[in-house]
Amino acid sequence: xxxxxxxxxxxxxxxxxxxxxxxxxxxxxGIVGVLNSGVTLENWSIVIFGSPFWASxxxxxxxxxxxxxxxxxxxxxxxxxxxxxxKNGMLSTVIYxxxxxxxxxxxxxxxxxxxxxxxxxxxxxxxxxxDNLNSFPALVNDAYGIxxxxxxxxxxxxxFVILFTNLYQTEKISEYKELAITLGASKLELLxxxxxxxxxxxxxxxxxxxxxxxxxxxxxxxxxxxxSPQMISVATLQKIQRFNLYDIPQGFAxxxxxxxxxxxxxxxxxxxxxxxxxxxxxxx
Amino acid sequence: xSTILEIKNLGKKFxxxxxxxxxxxxxxxxxxxSLLGSSGSGKTTLLKIIAGxxxxxxxxxxxxxxxxxxxxxxxxxxxxxxxEALLFPHLNAFENIAFGLRLKKETIxxxxxxxNKMLENLDMSKHAKKMPNQLSGGQRQRISFGRxxxxxxxxxxxxxxxxxxxxITRTKMQELFKQMAELMQLSALFVTHDLKEAIVMGSxxxxxxxxxxxxxxxxxxxxxxxxxxxxxxMDFWAQIHSNDR
Amino acid sequence: xxxxxxxxxxxSIVFPVVFLLLLSLGRRWAYPNILPAEINFENWEFxxxxxxxxxxxxxxxxxxxxxxxxxxxxxxxxxxxxxxxxKFRNVYLILAYVPYLLSPVIMAVIFQYYFIITGxxxxxxxxxxxxxxxxxxxxIIIYLNFWNTKLKxxxxxxxxxxGSRWQTFKYVLLPxxxxxxxxxxxxxxxxxWFEYGLTNLIGxxxxxxxxxxxxxxxxxxxxxxxxxxCCLLVLPPMILLYINKSLMFFVEKSKTLS
Numbered sequence: 045x046x047x048x049x050x051x052x053x054x055x056x057x058x059x060x061x062x063x064x065x066x067x068x069x070x071x072x073x074g075i076v077g078v079l080n081s082g083v084t085l086e087n088w089s090i091v092i093f094g095s096p097f098w099a100s101x102x103x104x105x106x107x108x109x110x111x112x113x114x115x116x117x118x119x120x121x122x123x124x125x126x127x128x129x130x131k132n133g134m135l136s137t138v139i140y141x142x143x144x145x146x147x148x149x150x151x152x153x154x155x156x157x158x159x160x161x162x163x164x165x166x167x168x169x170x171x172x173x174x175d176n177l178n179s180f181p182a183l184v185n186d187a188y189g190i191x192x193x194x195x196x197x198x199x200x201x202x203x204f205v206i207l208f209t210n211l212y213q214t215e216k217i218s219e220y221k222e223l224a225i226t227l228g229a230s231k232l233e234l235l236x237x238x239x240x241x242x243x244x245x246x247x248x249x250x251x252x253x254x255x256x257x258x259x260x261x262x263x264x265x266x267x268x269x270x271x272s273p274q275m276i277s278v279a280t281l282q283k284i285q286r287f288n289l290y291d292i293p294q295g296f297a298x299x300x301x302x303x304x305x306x307x308x309x310x311x312x313x314x315x316x317x318x319x320x321x322x323x324x325x326x327x328x
Numbered sequence: 329x330s331t332i333l334e335i336k337n338l339g340k341k342f343x344x345x346x347x348x349x350x351x352x353x354x355x356x357x358x359x360x361x362s363l364l365g366s367s368g369s370g371k372t373t374l375l376k377i378i379a380g381x382x383x384x385x386x387x388x389x390x391x392x393x394x395x396x397x398x399x400x401x402x403x404x405x406x407x408x409x410x411x412e413a414l415l416f417p418h419l420n421a422f423e424n425i426a427f428g429l430r431l432k433k434e435t436i437x438x439x440x441x442x443x444n445k446m447l448e449n450l451d452m453s454k455h456a457k458k459m460p461n462q463l464s465g466g467q468r469q470r471i472s473f474g475r476x477x478x479x480x481x482x483x484x485x486x487x488x489x490x491x492x493x494x495x496i497t498r499t500k501m502q503e504l505f506k507q508m509a510e511l512m513q514l515s516a517l518f519v520t521h522d523l524k525e526a527i528v529m530g531s532x533x534x535x536x537x538x539x540x541x542x543x544x545x546x547x548x549x550x551x552x553x554x555x556x557x558x559x560x561x562m563d564f565w566a567q568i569h570s571n572d573r
Numbered sequence: 574x575x576x577x578x579x580x581x582x583x584x585s586i587v588f589p590v591v592f593l594l595l596l597s598l599g600r601r602w603a604y605p606n607i608l609p610a611e612i613n614f615e616n617w618e619f620x621x622x623x624x625x626x627x628x629x630x631x632x633x634x635x636x637x638x639x640x641x642x643x644x645x646x647x648x649x650x651x652x653x654x655x656x657x658x659x660k661f662r663n664v665y666l667i668l669a670y671v672p673y674l675l676s677p678v679i680m681a682v683i684f685q686y687y688f689i690i691t692g693x694x695x696x697x698x699x700x701x702x703x704x705x706x707x708x709x710x711x712x713i714i715i716y717l718n719f720w721n722t723k724l725k726x727x728x729x730x731x732x733x734x735x736g737s738r739w740q741t742f743k744y745v746l747l748p749x750x751x752x753x754x755x756x757x758x759x760x761x762x763x764x765x766w767f768e769y770g771l772t773n774l775i776g777x778x779x780x781x782x783x784x785x786x787x788x789x790x791x792x793x794x795x796x797x798x799x800x801x802x803c804c805l806l807v808l809p810p811m812i813l814l815y816i817n818k819s820l821m822f823f824v825e826k827s828k829t830l831s
Contacts (some may be wrong), residue, residue: 049655050665052648053713057668060706061675064683071686122582129579138583140818144810145589146767148784149803152791153589156596156800163592202586206822219414222381225401226408227428227479237427241418250824253674260676262770263784267791277676277770284682299682306674314667 065300072297078289087293096272096279097298101305103273107189108259111196112251118197119204123212124239130209139209142202151267154195158183158268184268191268192275196258207250208243215242249317256309260302276302331393332357332515333378333483338387340373347373349539351387355483355532358513361543362530364557366521370539375485375519379408391482406483407476411491413468415460421471422447422456428479446474449508466497470504477512484516490525502528523557590807596800616801627786627798631805634782637697637772638765641704645712646758650750653716658725666717669710677707678770688775695779703775704768708761715760715823719753759813759820766809 071077074084091097122130129135145153157163165180174180184191212218217239221229224238244251265275274282280302283295331354338351347370355361365371376382378389380401389396396404415424425446429439447453450470460468469489476484489505490498502525509516518529519536526533533550534543544550551558596602598612656665672680681703685694693699727749731741769784778785783806790799814821 046655046659049652050659053652053656053665054668056706056709057665057672057713060680060684061672063687064680067686068683125575126579135579135583137814137818138586140814140821141586141590141811143821144807144814146763146769146784146806148767148769148787149589149593149806152787152799152803153593155791156592156796203822207824210824215417216414219410220416222376222401222408223410223414224427225381226379226404226406227475228402228405228431230402233431237431238416242416245418253825256674260674260679262676262678263788266788277678280679280682281770281774295682299679302679303675303683307671310667310670310674 061303065303068296068300072293072300074293077293087297091294091297091301097301099273100276100279100298101302103189104259104275105255107192107196107265107275108255108257111193111200111258112255114193114197115200115204115254116251118201119208120240120243122201123205123208124235127209127212130205139202139205142199143206145199147199147261147263150195150199151264154191154198154264155184155267158191158194185270187270187273189265189269189275192265195264195268196261199264200254200258204247207247211243211246212239215246217242249313252309252313256306260306330357331355332391333517334390334393335378336388336390338374338377338384338389340370340377340382340384347539348377348384351541353534353541353543355515355517357515359532360509360514360516360518360530361532361534362526363517363519363534363536363541364521364523364526365519365536368538369536371519371536372487374536374541375408375487375517378483378517379406379485380404381408405479405481406485407479407481408485409472409476409487409489411488413460413465413472415463415468415471415475417460420457420459421452421463424460424471425474425478427475432479442478443474446478449511450474450504465493466501469493469501473505473508477508477514480512482515484514486516486518488520489518490520498525505529523561527558593800593803593807597797597804599797599800602796616797626781627783627802627805630781630783630786630802633697633780634766634784635809637701637704637780637782638762640701641708641765642758642762644701644705645708645761646754649709649712649716649757650754653713654720656713657717657720662717666714669713669717672707672710673714676770677768678774680707681771681774685774694775695777697780700772700776700780700782703771704765707768707771708764711764712757712761714825715757716753718825719750724749755817756820756823760823763810763813763821766806 067076072087074081074087126135130139155162159165160177160180160182164183165174165177168174168180169176183194220238220242221234224234229237259275260277261275262277262281265278269275269278276298280295280298283291283298286292333353333355335351335353338348339346340348351374353361363371373382377384380396380399384397391399391404391406415421416427419427422443425443426439429442434442444453444456447456450473452467452470452474455463455467460471463471472489490501493501506529508514518526520526520529527547527550532543533547534541535555536542544553595608595612597616598614599608600613600615602608656662659665684703684706688694688699688703693702724746728741728746731745732738736745767784768782769788772780772782773785773788776782776785778789781789783802787799787802787806790796790802810821
């Protein structure tokens with residue numbers, strides 16, 4: 045029975061990714077697929093030595109890091125300033141509301157808000173700040189990913205607020221603060237020598253995981269991004285789904301590279317942060 | 329010897345419920361006052377009020393003759409030690425001890441010297457770079473002490489510091505504390521529910537029960553007091569001894 | 574001042590819901606009007622007709638998500654228990670993190686071929702299986718957060734007291750695991766319910782879930798129906814929130830620092 049469980053687990057978890065990688069690699073090398081003309085490294089060299097793929101990765105990383113950094117800033121401010129209201133009271137329930145919104149809905153909402161014909165633009169017009177549609181700044185489908193970043197921040201911040209509120213309790217930060225006070229710490233010192241180090245150190249791995257999540261996001265950049273640079277999921281899918289059959293192997297190469305990058309990330313995270321994956325079921 | 333801590337008519341209510349009633353207490357410099365108190369006696373509240381982490385409803389606190397009722401806890405130079413060692417989880421042993429010194433903006437060399445000396449006194453020099461989760465309960469308690477004592481507080485408040493330790497480690501820590509107290513000329517309030525520990529640790533004894541405090545004039549007075557529990561202990565052991573014959 | 578900010582914050586959270594609701598009720602929204610010109614329930618009434626696409630989409634989504642969450646919750650419970658107390662628990666955990674971290678769309682891209690050759694693309698079964706493949710690792714991670722040595726000891730205790738494996742499961746493990754099971758069920762439900770990219774790719778657009786509908790309406794430039802689909806998308810999670818808000822939030826635990 046136990047063996048079956050382990051085999052089932054390995055099959056479900058490892059097989060799709062591995063077999064998918066095999067197929068994708070074979071396709072990108074020209075061994076299988078509609079255009080299979082024999083082994084060729086051409087697609088891989090286009091992807092690796094060309095700029096679009098790396099531009100995508102860089103852009104995705106940029107969006108991921110900025111979004112998470114901003115979310116952390118807001119979340120820490122909210123979780124620490126409004127601690128009491130978050131523990132009991134309306135805010136403690138309302139903060140869970142954004143978790144009901146998926147990326148799809150946020151993307152749609154973000155577009156309706158931030159586009160040139162969107163709600164904010166209309167407000168601006170009514171308030172006399174802009175005098176026609178085109179004066180409204182390009183917040184979506186723009187070069188800096190402002191729309192993507194804004195929407196991602198709105199999506200992620202409530203999660204971190206809840207996380208930090210919970211951590212504050214479980215890590216007994218109040219007690220550490222009291223201790224530090226009697227050792228002579230001022231309010232500011234409490235914040236940056238006790239509260240922030242403990243909260244951030246404890247949530248470090250989760251923060252890294254979230255950067256990876258935002259990097260790989262699909263729906264938001266699909267609606268709010270533009271042709272170039274594109275985030276990696278959108279870019280890869282576009283290559284696969286375009287009519288240009290020669291793009292498809294490149295798309296697969298990109299997919300393989302992306303998987304390797306994420307797995308690499310995960311390994312680094314594991315090696316530097318073994319505690320995170322530790323549990324209380326260690327049987328020696 | 330002069331009085332370092334004096335408490336006059338201190339009272340504290342939690343809503344309508346009185347936690348501390350008319351507390352009076354006097355501690356002389358370089359003395360350790362043991363307070364016998366179990367949970368629910370109000371001992372933790374009393375200690376927190378003295379440290380400035382909570383405020384009283386009535387009464388006054390004097391440190392070295394000065395009224396500190398309105399003094400912020402950062403400025404009182406009174407350190408409060410929890411039962412759990414509460415080492416900062418993101419700092420190693422050395423940095424934990426150095427914490428208070430860094431807040432006082434002492435020079436790097438002064439910090440290094442003081443912390444290393446303290447680690448030596450605590451017999452923990454080998455463990456300076458270890459993180460709290462790599463230390464045992466007794467070791468953590470030592471570092472916790474070191475952190476409090478290295479900044480030379482006027483007064484140390486200990487809230488059942490050895491409660492979570494096993495019997496052997498406990499005895500070792502009691503000896504260590506007595507040594508350090510003498511070495512650093514500490515004044516301290518030591519709260520415990522253990523009768524023997526109270527007698528061993530303090531030069532003076534008091535008892536706190538249901539919000540009321542009694543400070544005995546001397547240990548002898550304590551032993552002879554009907555309600556201190558000492559007589560019962562002695563009778564107990566005497567009974568066992570006679571049954572044995 | 575603090576109160577004011579908090580109230581503003583609460584309003585800013587509630588605003589999207591209100592906005593989408595209003596939009597879903599609208600018909601024409603010419604620039605630069607702030608509100609749609611017409612607001613009536615016509616759009617929502619369209620929903621009521623049982624042959625309406627949205628009506629079907631809602632139940633398609635519901636059916637798929639329920640299937641996936643039941644499968645993951647039940648199978649995951651037993652598989653995770655075995656893994657939790659295995660020597661190589663950490664290896665298995667890392668393995669589970671790989672599909673968890675990868676973007677579902679890209680995973681769909683790389684294993685789509687196998688769905689094509691087995692004829693599963695464009696079918697319900699195909700979408701269910703594909704979603705199962707990305708949700709199962711997550712379920713395992715949730716359960717692995719839950720199993721600990723104390724539970725193992727309680728299970729062993731029950732056995733030494735004479736309980737059979739079935740009795741131990743029914744009367745000891747199950748009651749203690751209720752929270753974890755509920756958490757896994759709802760978290761996986763939400764993952765499936767909210768999933769777009771993978772569903773669209775494996776379902777080749779034939780399987781019209783609510784999320785697929787939102788994007789379809791956007792492409793058709795029918796923002797009113799898109800808003801309506803969004804409202805429907807958000808509805809079950811909000812009901813869930815009302816039942817038990819803690820089921821909406823999951824984060825991987827790690828050993829306390831101290």
